Amino acid sequence: MKDLIRTLTVPSGPSGDEFAIKESILRIVEPHVDEWYEDVLGNLYVIKKARSEISEKTVMIVAHMDEPALSVIDIDEDGFLRIAPLGPLHAASLVGARVVFARTGRRGVVGAEHNVALKDLEFSHLFIDIGAQTQSDAMRDVQIGDAATFAYGFEEVGNQLIVGHALDNRVGCALLIDALQHAQSDYTIVGVFSAQKEVGSRGAKVAGHRIHPTIALVLDISPSGDTPKAERSSLTLGAGVAVKVLDATMVVSKKWSNHLIEAAKNVSASYQIEVAPRTTSDAGAIFLAQSGIPTCGLAIPARYVGTPSQMVSLADVTSAQQVLHNFLSLLS
Template identity: 35%
Template sequence: MKNLIKEIVETFGPSGREDDIREKIAGYMKAYVDEIKQDSMGNLICIKKGKGPKIMVAAHMDEIGVITTHITKKGFLRFSSVGGVSPVRCLYQRVVFENGVKGVIGTEPVDKLSKLDFDKLFIDIGAKDREEAQKMIKEGTFGAFTNQYDELNDLMVAKSMDDRIGCAVAIKAAEKLKKTDNEIYFVFTTQEEVGLRGAKVSAYNLEPDLGIAIDVTGSGDTPEAPKMPMKLRNGVAIKVKDSSVLVPKKVKDFFIQVAEKNHIDYQLEVLQYGGTDAGAINLTKSGIMAGVLSIPTRYIHSVSEVLAESDVKATVTLLTKILESDIKNLI
């Protein structure tokens, strides 16, 4: 599990440029499914065929990133965000661009961090001037933050845990899934960070009977954290609501029933902000039932997102048991 997580969190793949991570995930999934295909949005769809109801498991493979907008006379890059990037969290971070060029994010002088915005930030790629920089980077080039996987006691830390950890959960569930009558679509979606775009397209095309998003969620266990029930090391989080979806009661209750039957540690997720692919799946066509299994995570949308190995394992087990279950009465 840890080797898998390390490999995929360190792979390049900001929204709209998921080619490398898609290839990496496909390499893992080919041993566990009957068919793999890619749609026009770049979603990776891995199918385990069956004659029963259709279940779509959605984990987004894109990460937050940057895009170059202008090159100054002195060879520094101005840039904009791709997804939910905070200017403060950008300070002095390293980035790598899709062509392999690397850089460090710097800032013009500001007297207060509250005044820091993207107009004050720039990327230093070591160029002497604009002419040299333009040979290295063009306007419109995508970049991603860089940081290595590491461990803090029983916790794991890396960039892009959001949502490569969901991808790892889906891969391990596919590996563990031995027999089911359900037809399972493991969908590794694109462009979630810029508006759940990949999930909208794939759900419309597949029209599953049940959608399950696998994603991270916030935690309320750090000093003076926002008051929320989710905590690291307390098990898989079964979502009740976020800003994109109100999980149907029967779906939430079914997930709880499966967790309790199999003695899987779980907690309830009530998130007052954010959303997941389930929000897009739920609103597809005439409506599709959707739920979410989440991994509580600290410092989301930073280069050091932290989560617990035990919560990841609980999520893998619960997802596997749900996929093995008879869901005919649920739908």
């Protein structure tokens, strides 16, 4: 699983331009599914038929493939690029961050106006420096509207912890790929690698109306609360996968959260309970689609969400893998 996550963090995937990561996912998963297709918003749907040919029930598993990015909104006369966030990023955490433009591969670094204190930084104070001398020089490689993602690699930092710029949510994508490769179920599995989650779960909204599943399951990360003076949260790295109970967009039915807890107990997997009233996911958009879709979720606790480097525990990923496989096998 570690190598798969590493592979998935290489392609870029800013919201609205997920082509590179989608192509990589499809290349890996296509031999293991019965069919696949895309929609106009950029979602990738992959279908693995149920073990029983007479089954008409469907489980939709969703993992968003886009990552937070920076969009160019202006280029000044000295060649500096003014930016706006594509996704929930924190301005103060970006100063000095290295970025790469998905369209051209041009690299740069995020700078800030010198007369603003770090604690007061807003995106209006930030810019990207690509080493250009003039506006025309910059515009040879970058245009207004281009998106830059963070140019950091995948690192292991000890105690089964990994760090990467796109672990949100390439970890969820890896779990979905693994399930499509290895899990068995009496339900047809519709895997949805969703687009544009970071800008409002737009892909998930479309998928929720397009597919008519019996149950939907969302795979994502969720901020942990185990660093000094962190925002209060019960989630801790290394303590197991998080079973969603509620977030800012939905409250999970006890029936389905209990199914996930039962699956964890069946395989003796460590698990935690996710109560995240300020966190959003694709679950809420799917939950409210059509006349309502039963929806539940598994999350990987993560440190430093909203920054260029997120940290997760491979032990939690393994727990999620075990729970997901058992959950799918129990559906009947």
